[in-house]
Amino acid sequence: MKAFALVVLAALSASAQPALTIYNQNFAVVRDTVPLDLKAGVNSVRYTGATAQVEPDSVILRDPAGGHALQILEQNYRNDPVSETLLLSLFEGKTVEFENIRTKDNTQIRELIPGKVVRSGYVPGGEAVQPIIEVNGKLQFSLPGTPLFPDLGDDTVLAPTLNWLLQSSEPGKFDAEVGYVTGGFDWSASYNLVSPEKGDFVDIVGWITINNQSGKTFNSAKIKLMAGDVNKIQPPPPQAMPMYRNRVAMAMMANDAMAPAVTEKAFDEFHLYSIARPTTLHDREKKQVEFVHAEKILAPTIYVYNGASDFRFYGGVNFEQGYGSAGNKKIIVQREFVNAETNQLGMPLPKGKLRFYRRDDDGQLQFVGENEIDHTPRNETVRVTTGNSFDLVGERKQTDFHIDTAEKWVNETFEIKLRNRKKEAVEIRVVEPLYRSANWNITAKSDEFVKKDSQTIEFRVPVKPDEERTVTYSVHYSW
Numbered sequence: 001m002k003a004f005a006l007v008v009l010a011a012l013s014a015s016a017q018p019a020l021t022i023y024n025q026n027f028a029v030v031r032d033t034v035p036l037d038l039k040a041g042v043n044s045v046r047y048t049g050a051t052a053q054v055e056p057d058s059v060i061l062r063d064p065a066g067g068h069a070l071q072i073l074e075q076n077y078r079n080d081p082v083s084e085t086l087l088l089s090l091f092e093g094k095t096v097e098f099e100n101i102r103t104k105d106n107t108q109i110r111e112l113i114p115g116k117v118v119r120s121g122y123v124p125g126g127e128a129v130q131p132i133i134e135v136n137g138k139l140q141f142s143l144p145g146t147p148l149f150p151d152l153g154d155d156t157v158l159a160p161t162l163n164w165l166l167q168s169s170e171p172g173k174f175d176a177e178v179g180y181v182t183g184g185f186d187w188s189a190s191y192n193l194v195s196p197e198k199g200d201f202v203d204i205v206g207w208i209t210i211n212n213q214s215g216k217t218f219n220s221a222k223i224k225l226m227a228g229d230v231n232k233i234q235p236p237p238p239q240a241m242p243m244y245r246n247r248v249a250m251a252m253m254a255n256d257a258m259a260p261a262v263t264e265k266a267f268d269e270f271h272l273y274s275i276a277r278p279t280t281l282h283d284r285e286k287k288q289v290e291f292v293h294a295e296k297i298l299a300p301t302i303y304v305y306n307g308a309s310d311f312r313f314y315g316g317v318n319f320e321q322g323y324g325s326a327g328n329k330k331i332i333v334q335r336e337f338v339n340a341e342t343n344q345l346g347m348p349l350p351k352g353k354l355r356f357y358r359r360d361d362d363g364q365l366q367f368v369g370e371n372e373i374d375h376t377p378r379n380e381t382v383r384v385t386t387g388n389s390f391d392l393v394g395e396r397k398q399t400d401f402h403i404d405t406a407e408k409w410v411n412e413t414f415e416i417k418l419r420n421r422k423k424e425a426v427e428i429r430v431v432e433p434l435y436r437s438a439n440w441n442i443t444a445k446s447d448e449f450v451k452k453d454s455q456t457i458e459f460r461v462p463v464k465p466d467e468e469r470t471v472t473y474s475v476h477y478s479w
Contacts, residue, residue, distance in 0.1 A: 017033070017220050017221065017222060017278060018030065018031065018032045018033075018218050018219075018221045018222070019031040019032075019221060019222040019223075019224075020185070020218060020221050020222070020223045020224070020281070021223075021224045021225070021226055021272075022185045022186070022187045022210060022223065022224070022225050022226070023185075023186075023187075023225075023226045024186060024187050024188055024225075024226075024227065024350070024351075025186070026183055026184070026185065026186045027181055027182065027183050027184075027185060028181070028182055028184075028185035028214070029179060029180070029181055029182075030050075030051065030054075030179065030180055030181075030182055030218075031177060031178070031179045032049055032177070032178050032179075033175050033176070033177060033178075034047065034049070034061070034175065034176045034177070034178050035173075035174075035175055035176075036166075036172075036173070036174060036175075036176050037172075037173045038068075038166065038168040038171060038172055038173075039168070039171045040168060040169070040170050040171045041167070041168065042073065042165055042166070042167055043164075043165070043166045043167075043168060044163070044164070044165060044166075045163070045164045045165075045166055046161055046162070046163050046164075047161065047162040047163075047164065047178065048159045048160070048161050048162075049178075049216075050077075050160050050161075050162055050180065050182070050216070051160065051182040051183075051184060051214035051215050051216040052079055052160050052184070052214060052215025052216065053182050053183035053184040053214050053215060054077070054160065054162075054180050054181075054182045055180065055181045055182065055183070056075065056077040056162070056180075058180045058181035059072075059075065059162065059178065059179070059180045060177075060178070060179045060180070061164070061166075061176055061177070061178050062176065062177055063174055063176055063177075064175075064176075064177045065174065067172070067174065068168060068169065068170065068172050068174060068176075069168070069169040070166060070167070070168060070176065071166070071167040072164055072165070072166060072167075073165040073166065073167050074164070074165040075162060075163070075164055075165075076162070076163040077160075077161070077162055077163075078160070078161045078163070079160040079161075083122075084147065085120055085121050085122035085128050085131070086120075086122050087147070087149050088117050088120035088121065088122060088131060088147060089120035089122035091117045091120075091149070092117050092118070092119065092120050093116070093117065093118075094116070094117060095114050095115065095116045095117075096114070096115065096117060096147055096148065096149060096150070097112045097113065097114055097115075097147075097148045098112070098113045098114075098115050098133075098143060098144045098145035098146060098147055098148065099111075099112060099113075099145045099146045099148055100112075100113055100144060100145035100146075101145075111145075112148070113135060113144045113145055114135075115133040115134060115135045115143075115144050116133065116134040116135075117131070117133060118132040118133065118134050118139065119131055119132040130142070131143060160215065160216075182214055183214070184212065184213040184214030184215060185210075185211065185212060185213070185214055186210075186211045186213075187208060187209060187210045187211065187225050188208075188209055188350075188351075188352050188353075189206060189207070189208055189209075189227075189291070189349070189350040189351065189352030189353075190206070190207050190209065190352045190353045190354075190355070191204055191205070191206045191207075191292065191349075191352060191353070191354045191355070191373075192204070192205045192206075192207075192355050192357065193297075193299065193335070193354060193355065193356050193357065194357045194358070194359070194365065195299075195356070195357070195358040195359070195368075196358070196359055197358065197359050197360060197361055200298060200299060200300040200301060201296045201297065201298060201299070202296075202297050202299045202335075202337070202356075203294070203295045203296070203297070204292055204293070204294050204295075204297055204345075205290060205292065205293055206290070206291050206292030206293070206349075206352075207288050207289070207290055207291070208225060208273070208275075208288065208289045208290075208291050209286055209287070209288050210223070210225075210281060210286065210287045210288075210289075211285075211286050212281045212282065212283055212284065212285050212286075212287075213283075213284060214283065215283055216283055217280070217281065217282045217283045218280065218281045219280050220278040220279070220280055221278060221279065221280070221281055222274075222275075222278055223274075223275045223278075223279060223281065224272055224273065224274045224275070225272070225273040225274075225275075225350075226271075226272055226273075227271045227272075227273065227348070227350040227351075227375060271348045271350070271375075273291065273350070275289055292345075292347070292349075294344040294345055295344065296344060297337050297343055297344050297345060298337060298338075298343055299335050299336060299337035300335070300336060301333060301334070301335060302333075302334040302335070302336055302383070302429065303331050303332070303333060303334075303389060303392060303426055303427065303428045303429065304331065304332050304334060304428070304429045304431060305331045305332075305392075305394035305396075305416070305418065305428055305429070305430050305431070306332075306430075306431040306432075306433075307327030307328060307329075307394055307395070307396030307416060307430075307432075308324045308327055308396065308432070308433055308435075309328065309431075310328075311323060311324040311433060311435050312433050312435055312455070313433065313434065313435040313436075313437075313438070313455040314435075315438075316437075317436065317437050317477075317479050318435060318436045318437070319403060319405070319410070319436075321398075321401050321403075323435070323436075324398075324433070324435055325397065325398040327394075327395070327396035327397070328394075329393055329394055329395060330388040330389075330394070331388065331389045331392040331393065331394050331418075331428060332385050332387070332388055332389070333369070333385070333386050333387050333388065333389050334383055334384060334385050334386065335356060335383070335384060335386055336381060336382065336383040336384075337381070337382055338379070338380075338381050338382075339376055339377070339378055339379065339380055339381070339382060340378065340379050341378075345378075346378050346379070347378060348375070348376065348377055348378055349373065349375070349376040349382070350375055351372065351373055351374045351375045351376075352372065352373065353370055353371070353372050354370060354371055354372070354373060354382075354384055355367065355369075355370040356368050356369045356370060356386050368386060368387070369385075369386025369387040370386065371384035371385055371386060372384075391420070391421040391422045392418070392419070392420055392421070392422065392426065392428065392463075393418075393419040393421070394416065394417065394418055394419075394428070394430075395416070395417040396414060396415070396416045396417075397414070397415055398412065398413070398414055399413045399414065399415045399472070400412065400413035400474070401413075408478055408479050409476060409477060409478045409479075410436050410437070410476075410477040411443075411474065411475070411476050411477075412436070412474065412475050412477070413444075413472065413473070413474040413475075414432070414472065414473060415470060415471070415472050416430055416432075416459075416470070416471040416472070417468060417469070417470050417471075418430070418461055418463050418468065418469045418470075418471070419463075419467075419468045420463040420464065420465060420466065420467055420468075421465075421466065422465060423465055424465060425462060425463065425464045425465060426462075426463055427460055427461065427462050427463070428460075428461050428463055429458055429459070429460055429461075430458065430459040430460075430461055430471055431452070431456060431457075431458050432449075432456070432457050432458070432459070432473070433455060433456055434455050434456065434457065434475060434477075435455065436477045437477040437478065437479045438454070438455075438479075439477065439478050439479060440455075440475050440476065440477050440478075441475070441476045441478075442457070442473055442474070442475055442476075443474045443475065443476050444472070444473060444474040445472070445473040445474075446470070446471050446472045446473065447459045447461060447471050449473070457473075459471050459473075
């Protein structure tokens, strides 16, 4: 039986092209081809192609052609690859030889020193401690040389290993498919947007970054990437296993003659991105693929002043006069674009980081802000904040406040001043939260506004260079 298992192990090392579906939640699904040569009945098979973070109870083994009925009677997973301290632990209480090379009279002398392994220093799942070796009846806290072991031992493995007892209905030689879920993989998207010196158009290049921390290299693998919020139980990883974040990219090439590096399609309630060509993904490697490339996307700059951004309606009635009166002066800068074919885009964009660059008058790129987007379907609008404007200033103050608790009403008036120190005119969107009561009515206003939701209004105010504009309004609350 043991000899048969070794024959099957040799065949497994020649498995065909693997396939990966990587999720942006630190896991992946691996599919591999396993050449099997089975006899009828029970077969012992050792599979050494799994990752170091495989979820053993997720393993599926089948004949994709359907010609052989396979049943895994028993599966044992080992992930304690052989090491010096592990082998020393197998010889605790025993004497082994240690090779020591020393130099005497410019001549190297090799000597073998017998030593009894009192303590190996091996701690399963933890950090090794100092070994204790007895040499000539004395204990020492270091190895007297390189240990020489008589054999590897039957209780060791060279790589993460699945040992199967397979029940086969009939003898046969065929390629089985093994699939399993594993940790140690992740991917993410990132987008670089470049603007000219002036104007609202941008060019975009999107990258997918794949991170392999699984403990295994995949040669010429077919890789797919799943985007979306897939429900996956994530037990807290052991301390020795750090959490990893990764990035990935997709495809929409500006030149139609070029084959896309990444293609996309809807899959179940998510989106699946396929990398066109097989690629080798080394262990502890980050690989990047371009997946979006588009030019002249309309992405106008938007200026927003929300002097009471820290205050909102929480339900009930708020009588406190000072609530919301302490405002900030910062006017934020946002960029907005529509993810539509009419705007040179129109493909589902996975969540990721957007970096904005603008060319200066020398043509050099300057970084002007970044933010993150969530998964964005086609034909939806993306709006992100990139920072605060240097040359735009806002001021907000309460100029009137009256309350009548008997009649159940509050009247309040605000004055908002906007100053533009830029050399060009801008439009500033003044956002005002109405936070004292669910029932409100604007009784006076200096400018027209739009109602954004049940507790928010917005003024759109044009401001010329070096101009100060003042917006006022009064609101009546009742309950």
